[in-house]
Amino acid sequence: MKPGKVAFHTFGCKLNFAESSTIARTLVSDGFTIVDEHEQADLYIIHTCMVTAAAERKCRTAIRHLKRTNPQSQVAVIGCMAELRKEAISAMPEVDFIFDNKTKFDLDLILDHHEHSNTEDLSVFHPAHSLGDRTRSFLKIQDGCDYHCAYCTIPLVRGNSRSDTIDNILKTAEAIARSGVQETVLTGVNIGDFGRGKEDRLPDLLQALETAVTSPRIRLSSIEPDLLTDDIISLVARSEKLMPHFHIPLQAGCDAVLKRMKRRYNVKIFSSRIEKIISLMPLACTATDVITGFPGETDDEFREGIAYLRSIPVSYMHVFSYSERDLTADSAYPAKIHPSEIHRRSHLLHQLSEEKKLTFYQQNSGTRQEVLFESDNTGGFMHGFTGNYLKVRTLFNPERVNRILQVQLPSPNSDPLFEI
Numbered sequence: 001m002k003p004g005k006v007a008f009h010t011f012g013c014k015l016n017f018a019e020s021s022t023i024a025r026t027l028v029s030d031g032f033t034i035v036d037e038h039e040q041a042d043l044y045i046i047h048t049c050m051v052t053a054a055a056e057r058k059c060r061t062a063i064r065h066l067k068r069t070n071p072q073s074q075v076a077v078i079g080c081m082a083e084l085r086k087e088a089i090s091a092m093p094e095v096d097f098i099f100d101n102k103t104k105f106d107l108d109l110i111l112d113h114h115e116h117s118n119t120e121d122l123s124v125f126h127p128a129h130s131l132g133d134r135t136r137s138f139l140k141i142q143d144g145c146d147y148h149c150a151y152c153t154i155p156l157v158r159g160n161s162r163s164d165t166i167d168n169i170l171k172t173a174e175a176i177a178r179s180g181v182q183e184t185v186l187t188g189v190n191i192g193d194f195g196r197g198k199e200d201r202l203p204d205l206l207q208a209l210e211t212a213v214t215s216p217r218i219r220l221s222s223i224e225p226d227l228l229t230d231d232i233i234s235l236v237a238r239s240e241k242l243m244p245h246f247h248i249p250l251q252a253g254c255d256a257v258l259k260r261m262k263r264r265y266n267v268k269i270f271s272s273r274i275e276k277i278i279s280l281m282p283l284a285c286t287a288t289d290v291i292t293g294f295p296g297e298t299d300d301e302f303r304e305g306i307a308y309l310r311s312i313p314v315s316y317m318h319v320f321s322y323s324e325r326d327l328t329a330d331s332a333y334p335a336k337i338h339p340s341e342i343h344r345r346s347h348l349l350h351q352l353s354e355e356k357k358l359t360f361y362q363q364n365s366g367t368r369q370e371v372l373f374e375s376d377n378t379g380g381f382m383h384g385f386t387g388n389y390l391k392v393r394t395l396f397n398p399e400r401v402n403r404i405l406q407v408q409l410p411s412p413n414s415d416p417l418f419e420i
């Protein structure tokens with residue numbers, strides 16, 4: 001294929017976004033021009049996600065839609081669905097090229113030769129980071145996962161846990177900082193597992209970033225409860241650069257369900273992590289994920305879980321309704337929960353999350369915080385985030401874009417949101 005216009009349509013996690021950005025830069029160096037996903041392009045690259053059945057459906061719909069509206073263009077499907085649904089994706093008449101997680105970083109070479117190289121396996125680490133957003137960059141530090149949680153396809157599509165070196169990460173993080181981006185988000189599949197099998201683990205990386213990188217803000221993405229050590233929490237508490245924002249996926253507030261999910265902690269361990277954070281940083285953001293409707297989750301287990309969530313100071317929850325997959329260990333589990341019951345439980349969890357979020361915003365009301373303002377102009381307004389991830393809205397002012405400004409937080413509105 002000759003160099004032309006390329007548009008990316010990226011689904012799923014921050015890792016996919018970081019990787020799309022890196023693949024795009026390779027294509028640009030080969031003479032391609034990157035255009036917005038809504039513009040006419042010669043090639044559409046769909047970076048797929050299959051974390052849920054709904055995510056898969058969205059990807060398939062996008063593939064069909066793009067080819068229908070741009071019949072002259074070529075469509076390449078890359079990423080997790082290309083890895084695990086290769087046959088089904090190949091059978092789609094809309095698809096011209098497929099590159100799985102092993103071959104997607106060679107996409108530029110493969111397009112030249114119209115053939116798939118398959119010499120790599122999923123044990124190679126490919127560095128990636130996103131650029132294009134002036135405010136924030138997602139920096140991939142780790143990939144893959146050695147855990148085998150019963151509901152998760154990620155180890156199948158992304159392979160075993162592996163990491164970048166601290167030296168490489170420091171170089172890239174400093175280059176991001178020097179390009180003017182104010183915030184770097186450390187991203188991976190299981191970042192708490194950084195450095196597995198090597199001497200230097202996540203606390204060593206965080207200490208090195210703290211000392212050597214000039215970025216004003218470094219944020220951790222989601223980290224497993226059993227891997228969030230006291231060392232990491234204490235480092236964040238002492239640091240000016242590491243933001244007091246923790247996303248710790250709980251998934252279920254009941255030990256029996258956690259055991260069936262094959263998670264590696266119990267609620268006591270989770271509580272100890274939250275207590276440690278709050279004891280050192282009372283206003284830190286402690287967000288979590290919860291899956292509802294996991295097979296066999298009884299009424300009593302659900303009630304136990306929601307009572308537990310009510311009792312601990314998490315700032316808010318991302319609630320996921322369980323959807324059955326054909327590829328994971330849980331697909332063999334009996335006692336599926338009826339969709340209407342999953343819907344009811346999900347509604348109760350969403351309600352609780354909204355209450356918790358409002359409480360978290362109210363606790364921060366009246367405090368003075370630093371807000372990093374973003375570049376989007378949404379109906380005359382702009383948004384920014386504090387270090388502990390509170391959202392602030394104000395009238396759009398180009399002079400505030402990509403600047404960190406001191407703000408006295410008023411009372412939140414019911415969104416919740418701080419309006420200044």
Ligand code: SF4
Nearest residue numbers: 145147148149152154
């Ligand atoms: S820790 Fe569990 S849920 Fe997270 S990526 Fe690994 S297997 Fe999936």
